[in-house]
Amino acid sequence: MTHPAPHSTPAPAPGPVPGSTPSLVTLGEAMAVVAATEPGPFAxxxxxxxxxxxxxATVAVGVSRLxxxxxxxxxxxxxxxxxxxxAGLRAEGVDVSGARTDPDAPTGLMLRERRTADRxxxxxxxxGLAGSRLAPADLDEARITGARILHVTGITPALSATARAAVEHAVRLAHGAGVTVSLDVNHRERxxxxxxxxxxxxxxxxxxxxxxxGPEEAALFVPGGEPEETARALTRLGPAEAVVKLGADxxxxxxxxxxxxQAAIPVTAVDPVGAGDAFVSGYLAARLDGSPVxxxxxxxxLCGAFAVSVPGDWEGIPRRTELGLLAAQDITR
Known part of the structure; x- marks a missing residue:
């Protein structure tokens, strides 16, 4: 099948136009997921x-829930x-009026197989699918420059040249307007x-x-070392604030x-996928709250702990009223 150039402008997705600029603006890929619910090979x-x-999208859901x-x-x-x-994003209160439906490329797909009980x-x-065809022309520049935080990840610029250009354009726009730019390295070797x-x-x-x-992601830019040394080295490259995610540590x-x-909050881990994005959503929501580091x-x-204890990428992210369920287990050192 022959597709037109990725920078062509598809129709806006249906949905209400917001009355004001959202506090958090994010751009990237979203896809359908087919996930096995029991261990064993796909059959x-x-x-x-x-x-x-x-x-x-997971970060946007988390910030909205909070x-x-x-x-x-x-x-x-x-x-x-x-x-x-x-529809799922709208149901979570996320504004998708700036999203686009692409008539010439299907939505991407993720297959999740529980090959064994713990793998x-x-x-x-x-x-070449819809998410990878994001382009600078898809961006609402006024929305980006009017936000409090722009959040991007290292996944989107890896998808295609046009997606990379969109991320770079958004970051420069936000920086020029004094908007806080948040970047999760989120490196995907594939x-x-x-x-x-x-x-x-x-x-x-x-x-x-x-x-x-994470430590291996930080090593893309600075020599490996102790987490504090690594984070300090990252701040010398531009970011005023560097967070090193250490998983169970x-x-x-x-x-x-x-x-x-911050120590990890002990929970029974059910599904690790999406935990890092849930962590980021909690951090950004607290930053929007005006909370100290x-x-x-x-x-x-807390958000990361909720996420790993529930199957799915974003389904386990808590709402404000639920934070007390795990807050008693929080240990700060």
Whole structure:
């Protein structure tokens, strides 16, 4: 099948136009998810559930559930899967009036196989599909420059040249307008090499205010070392605030005020996919609250703990009224 150039402008997705600029604006890929609900290889008759996911979309859902306005921009196909993605985001209070339905490319797909009781195997079908066709022309520049935070990840610029251009354009717009730029490295080796990721994302660091990275992701830019040393090295590349996500060992943030540590909150892990994005959503929501760094880390850890304890990418992210369910287990050191 021959597709027109990715920079062609598809029709806006149906949905209400918001009355004001959302506090958080994010752009990226969202796709349908078919996930096995029981362990074992994919086979005829395997029990499955249908859903949707996307790193930036998950962050938007989390911020919305925690009481702030959020918007997601991206492309989905003009198909049932795309309609499901947009309806799901709207149901979570996320503004998708800036999203686009692409009539010439279908919505991407993720297959999640529970190969054993404690091992997931994930396959993506995204190359050349709607999400990868995001382009600078899809962006609402006024919305970006009017937001309080722009959040992007390292996934989107790895999808295509036009998606990369969209992320770079959005970051520069936001930075020029004094909007806080949040970047989660979120490196995916299946999409691009470490060398290419370091080169492309490295160009974004001078425009970034808040950087999230795991230890291996941080090593794209700085030599490996202790988490605090790593975070401090990252802040010397541009970001005023660097957060190193340490999984079961919690997280650490470094700002001009010093280093702050947060232990992981102990829960029974059911599904690790999406936990990092849930963590980011909690951190950004607390930043929008005006909370200091230790409270940002605490809320981030709570959101990550909720997420891993529920199947799905974003389904387990808590609402404000639910935070007390795990808050008693919070340990800050």
């Amino acid at each position: 005829h008759g395997t029990p499955m559930r249908l859903g949707w996911a996307g790193a930036e 009481g702030h306005t959020a918007a997601w921009t991206g492309r989905v196909g003009d198909d049932a899967a795309g309609a499901m993605v947009l 997931l195997r994930v396959s993506y079908y995204r190359a 999409l691009w090499s470490r060398t290419e990721a370091a080169e492309v994302l490295g160009r974004l660091l001078p425009y970034t205010d808040l950087l999230f990275a 919690g997280a650490l943030a470094v700002t001009a005020d010093g280093a702050h540590r 230790p409270e940002r880390l605490r809320l981030a850890a």
